[in-house]
Structures are given as structure tokens and as C-alpha cells.
Amino acid sequence: EAGVTQSPTHLIKTRGQQATLRCSPISGHTSVYWYQQALGLGLQFLLWYDEGEERNRGNFPPRFSGRQFPNYSSELNVNALELEDSALYLCASIPSSGRAGNEQFFGPGTRLTVL
Amino acid sequence: AQSVTQLDSQVPVFEEAPVELRCNYSSSVSVYLFWYVQYPNQGLQLLLKYLSGSTLVKGINGFEAEFNKSQTSFHLRKPSVHISDTAEYFCAVSDLADYKLSFGAGTTVTVRA
Numbered sequence: 001e002a003g004v005t006q007s008p009t010h011l012i013k014t015r016g017q018q019a020t021l022r023c024s025p026i027s028g029h030t031s032v033y034w035y036q037q038a039l040g041l042g043l044q045f046l047l048w049y050d051e052g053e054e055r056n057r058g059n060f061p062p063r064f065s066g067r068q069f070p071n072y073s074s075e076l077n078v079n080a081l082e083l084e085d086s087a088l089y090l091c092a093s094i095p096s097s098g099r100a101g102n103e104q105f106f107g108p109g110t111r112l113t114v115l
Numbered sequence: 116a117q118s119v120t121q122l123d124s125q126v127p128v129f130e131e132a133p134v135e136l137r138c139n140y141s142s143s144v145s146v147y148l149f150w151y152v153q154y155p156n157q158g159l160q161l162l163l164k165y166l167s168g169s170t171l172v173k174g175i176n177g178f179e180a181e182f183n184k185s186q187t188s189f190h191l192r193k194p195s196v197h198i199s200d201t202a203e204y205f206c207a208v209s210d211l212a213d214y215k216l217s218f219g220a221g222t223t224v225t226v227r228a
Contacts, residue, residue, distance in 0.1 A: 004158075033215060043205065043218040056213045090158055094214065103149075104216060106158035 002027065004093050004107035012113045013081050021076040021110045025093030032074040033094070033104060034066065038087035046089075049074050050096060081114045088112075117142040117208045121219035128196055129227055136191040136222045138206030146208040148189045149216065150180055153203045162204075165189060176200070201226045 005024045013019050025032050034046040045058040049068035057064075063079040072093075078085055088111050092104035122137040140146065147166050151159040163174025170182040180191045189206060206219040 031214075035216075035218075042220045043207075043216075045215045045217065048213060048215055056215060058215075092159075092216075102214070103161045103164065104214075106151075106160070108156075108158045 004091055004105050006089075006091050006107040006110050008110060009108070010111045010113070012115065014115050015081055015083060017081050019078045019081060019085075019112055021078075021089050021091075021112070022073065023076070023091030023093075023107060024073045025091075026105055028095055029093035029105070030072050030096040031094045032068060032072065033092045034074070034076050035090045035092065036060075036087045037090060037109070038084070041087075043090070047076065078112070083114050086112060086114045117146055117210060117217045119206050119208055119217055119219035121204075121206050121222050123222050124220065125223050125225070127225045127227065130198055131195050133192065133194050134196050134200075134224060136204050136206075136224070138189045138191065138219060140187050140189065140206070140208050142187075142208060142210070144210060146210055148180075148182060149207045149209065150174065150178070150189070150191050151205045151207060151218075153205065153221075155202070159205065162191070196224070196226050198226050198228065200224060 007022045031050040037043045048056040052068050066076040068074045088109045090109045091107045118141050120139045128134045149164045150162040162178050163172045165172050165182045173179045178193050203221045203223050205221050207216040
């Protein structure tokens with residue numbers, strides 16, 4: 001069974017540009033979570049998508065947004081990039097049924113560097 | 116809201132010695148508890164989880180953790196570590212509303228020969 005995949009592996013942008021990160025969940029998983037792992041800030045919850053809808057977001061400005069497609073893959077967009085957006089962005093998926101207590105399966109992450 | 120405190124940021128340990136990683140959490144509601152491991156340049160992998168029942172939980176790679184409700188702790192242990200256990204370890208809690216994970220700051224374990 002294929003795991004969670006993320007693309008690209010690395011992304012280099014300059015301040016003010018936009019970044020788009022992609023995530024494909026495990027087959028049969030309908031919920032996707034995004035987390036930011038920034039140096040010195042640890043792992044922080046960004047966004048949760050389930051069945052195509054944004055269900056919850058963490059304490060991040062509106063320039064962090066995303067969507068979930070009918071095939072349950074997801075896209076994270078970061079507009080007006082700032083230097084402090086440099087981080088590893090992790091995507092995780094979980095099946096919607098029996099979600100309680102289920103393990104979130106993580107992808108390898110996208111390393112975003114903002115110059 | 117939940118919060119997680121990992122009491123040790125760095126834990127150096129010799130090969131075949133035991134290790135304990137401490138985790139305390141705070142929450143006003145019931146939560147699920149998890150330990151994840153992150154090897155260099157990789158995503159997170161689940162070591163073990165506590166949902167309910169027996170307070171001693173066994174996970175992969177010889178790890179185990181004990182849930183202590185009165186002390187709101189979920190410490191991770193391994194009786195004998197290997198070089199390959201060198202990694203960063205994260206304690207996390209998940210609330211029962213939206214299942215998002217709140218993570219501790221992480222503990223870096225370095226195993227030396």
C-alpha cells in the first residue's frame with residue numbers, strides 16, 4: 001500500500017512569492033491534515049480538510065490556505081512568502097470512518113526555503 | 116485546548132543502556148496520547164498510542180509508554196537502545212473533536228557506541 005506522498009521535496013522561493021505544496025493521502029483516506037515544522041517552533045497544526053471541506057485551521061494568517069480535491073488529494077498555498085515561512089511542511093492522512101484514536105500517517109514533507 | 120511538555124530537549128545515551136523520555140500534558144477534556152519518531156530527513160512514524168484500557172502501552176521497536184492520569188504524564192521507555200534509535204521523538208495529544216495533533220517540542224535522542 002502506497003503511503004502519503006508530498007511534492008515537491010524541496011522548494012525555494014523568494015520573499016513575496018507564492019508557494020504551492022501538494023499532498024496525496026493513502027488510498028481510502030479522506031481526511032488530510034497539514035502541519036508546519038519550523039526551526040525553534042516545533043510542529044504546529046495548520047489546516048484540516050475532510051470530504052473536500054476545510055474543517056479547522058490553526059493559528060496562522062489567512063495567506064496560508066488550501067483546498068482538497070474530489071480525489072482527496074490536497075494543496076497548501078502560501079501567499080506573500082515571508083522569511084519565517086521557511087520550514088518543513090508535513091501532510092498527514094487518516095480515514096474518516098473510525099477516525100477516533102486513529103493514527104495519522106505522515107508524508108515525508110516538503111522543505112520550503114524562503115530567501 | 117491542550118498542551119504538551121517534553122521535559123528533556125536532548126538525551127544522550129550509550130548503546131544498550133535504557134532510556135526514558137518524559138512527557139506531560141494538560142487538557143480540560145479527554146485526549147488520546149501518541150509518541151511519534153522522526154528520523155533525519157523523514158516524516159513522522161507512530162511508535163505507540165494510548166486510547167483507553169491498560170495504562171502500559173507497547174509499541175514498535177521495543178518501546179513502551181505508561182499513561183498516568185493523576186500525573187498527566189505519558190513517559191516513553193526502552194530498556195536497551197541501539198544506534199539506530201538516534202532520532203527525534205515527539206509526544207502528542209489528540210482531542211476528540213477534530214483529532215488534530217498538538218505536539219511537544221521534541222526530544223533528540225543520540226545513541227553513542
